[in-house]
Ligand SMILES: *[C@@H]1O[C@H](CO)[C@@H](O)[C@H](O)[C@H]1NC(C)=O
Ligand SMILES: *[C@@H]1O[C@H](CO)[C@@H](O)[C@H](O)[C@H]1NC(C)=O
Ligand SMILES: *[C@@H]1O[C@H](CO)[C@@H](O)[C@H](O)[C@H]1NC(C)=O
């Protein structure tokens with residue numbers, strides 16, 4: 036995002052220097068004034084008064100309240116205090132100096148965390164629900180309200196049928212916003228629909244981008260929001276499949292939860308994004324008042340410090356109101372330092388595979404068979420070989436070989452492609468878009484090969500033509516074979532659904548990776564969940580490839596991304612919340628993190644897409660295990676004051692703290708981040724001096740719990756824990772311990788991160804925290 040914004044700012048500066056300043060350009064800004072003093076339900080009169088105070092404040096600068104009313108397009112009145120307005124740069128700078136204003140920042144766009152593809156996760160075994168399933172324990176997430184901030188919803192989807200659901204919980208105060216005769220309806224499952232577009236419209240207007248106002252409805256025209264919302268809380272839908280594949284019963288993580296769609300994401304704008312900060316803030320503010328229990332945000336942007344991050348600021352108010360916030364880690368992996376949504380009050384989710392594959396085999400003329408992945412609706416005749424060509428060898432005269440190899444629009448020569456299987460390299464454009472280009476150029480099929488940085492992770496997409504996506508290693512075999520012979524030939528098998536595949540999970544190559552470049556003492560991501568080839572409900576306003584030429588419509592589609600793993604965790608949060616309605620967001624998050632697993636279904640350490648051992652920098656605490664998360668034994672709890680202390684430890688002064696709380700907060704002295712009660716332990720700068728971390732666990736298991744510690748030390752690090760056993764006498768009892776970390780050889784320094792774990796167990800519960808140690812903070816080697 037920073038890079039996209041930079042050219043705009045530069046041209047603005049240029050403009051001011053060389054033109055008359057009278058023609059000042061307006062931009063939309065968020066004027067942030069912190070939280071409100073009450074977290075109780077504000078009255079109508081309070082809300083009016085807040086808005087008037089915003090008009091007065093800006094009016095005093097612009098000359099009249101009327102001018103302020105024209106400029107302000109959101110007044111955040113309930114839990115967030117502030118407004119969004121179209122202002123000139125000078126006006127924005129001036130309002131920032133007002134003592135009531137704590138921060139002014141540009142209304143920037145964010146991205147949805149998707150890469151196209153599909154998959155699905157369940158809490159059942161072979162179609163049956165075992166007794167220990169968290170679904171049974173948590174009554175399928177009954178009556179928990181899950182809010183999704185995304186592209187809206189396709190309300191007619193079977194995933195939102197309300198069969199067998201009782202009356203809407205009385206605490207619900209939301210609405211069903213149906214305008215433009217778009218036929219949007221709510222029911223006892225889909226209890227709320229709203230849309231927020233003023234930040235989006237403001238950006239478009241300020242950049243002279245024409246918008247289609249007829250699409251301003253909460254109806255999902257993109258598919259992403261329907262997919263994520265149904266993954267978190269969709270009802271049971273038997274016979275769900277994509278073009279006939281993966282047939283089964285679709286369902287969300289909390290199948291009996293109530294769901295509400297807050298549409299904040301719109302078609303992407305050039306130089307902007309798709310989900311704008313001002314709209315996200317407005318939606319979060321309203322959703323808190325609506326009475327939601329869980330917020331799911333499959334949205335993000337480049338890392339920003341918390342006081343400049345609308346998601347971090349807005350969700351802090353949600354946490355103050357007891358709402359758990361789950362967000363995606365980003366799809367910028369596998370390079371280090373790419374993870375986003377870094378605030379410790381956010382539950383940040385990476386993406387990994389599951390034990391189902393949609394296999395499509397590539398056969399070469401040299402009798403080699405290579406396994407790939409696909410969800411193409413059509414297949415090549417299986418008894419026939421077709422001529423095979425590398426897309427680089429089929430380049431148009433006016434195109435570069437690199438563009439052709441990447442199957443970019445206009446780069447292929449149809450006379451060299453027609454009737455052949457085209458081999459394209461992954462990168463630059465969407466995978467399904469390459470299939471479209473291959474189809475346009477007359478190819479009978481496409482082999483999509485990974486470039487080296489993608490490793491061997493492959494994704495099943497509903498391509499327009501027979502196609503198979505293969506890993507880097509397999510791709511090298513294909514290119515070598517093409518080079519080895521004059522007339523290369525090959526074929527692509529029909530798609531076969533394979534279950535119980537091993538190993539699984541494997542971290543997805545796109546999943547964003549730590550360390551946390553804003554605050555390296557907090558491990559991010561927090562956890563991983565399925566995000567590769569996820570099947571869930573889809574919008575029928577768009578084709579499965581999102582390409583206009585594609586006229587297919589599907590009630591279910593496959594998508595891949597941390598966007599897809601995030602709502603899996605949101606659904607599981609719904610289950611834990613149903614079993615433990617009084618738990619804080621931090622306790623729920625701790626329960627899910629400390630019960631996660633770090634081994635795959637081959638009992639080996641979870642691997643990354645290059646078959647190397649993955650680490651907590653990739654998956655945080657590990658892969659989510661919902662059945663254990665509802666009974667974690669101990670939790671690492673945190674209060675709102677603890678989060679404020681965290682900000683103190685980061686050096687936030689009273690001015691910055693006012694962004695998060697209206698009440699003066701006294702920073703404890705001394706307080707270091709090593710004492711922040713996070714469920715994972717990270718020491719980013721361990722040097723000659725030992726570092727002692729303290730943690731406090733709360734007993735939530737059985738009244739008489741006798742826990743013993745066991746530690747797996749990171750390589751080169753000694754860890755001693757004091758005390759080594761904790762005996763609890765009652766539920767809710769808290770006990771503290773210290774862990775001292777020391778380099779084994781005081782002269783040495785840890786260049787990269789090393790990992791271990793700290794486990795408390797009473798024989799029944801296993802409460803695991805990852806331990807990550809480095810000497811160099813967030814400076815890590817490129818792996
Ligand atoms: C606006 O979008 C609607 C719905 O997608 C479409 O039917 C209509 O043709 C569009 N209008 C314009 C002017 O693009
Ligand atoms: C999917 O499964 C259901 C139930 O077993 C069956 O009735 C239906 O025909 C199947 N559909 C496909 C496309 O295989
Ligand atoms: C393949 O990946 C390498 C390494 O990331 C990169 O330098 C190269 O440009 C990529 N190839 C193409 C054709 O994009």
Ligand SMILES: *[C@@H]1O[C@H](CO)[C@@H](O)[C@H](O)[C@H]1NC(C)=O
Nearest residue numbers: 431433434435438444445446
């Ligand atoms: C090459 O020329 C064709 C035909 O004129 C055009 O459609 C295509 O966009 C051009 N490609 C590039 C990469 O310039």
Ligand SMILES: *[C@@H]1O[C@H](CO)[C@@H](O)[C@H](O)[C@H]1NC(C)=O
Nearest residue numbers: 342686687688689690691692
């Ligand atoms: C608080 O910190 C901010 C950001 O570092 C700084 O701009 C501001 O001047 C500080 N305020 C005070 C009162 O120290």
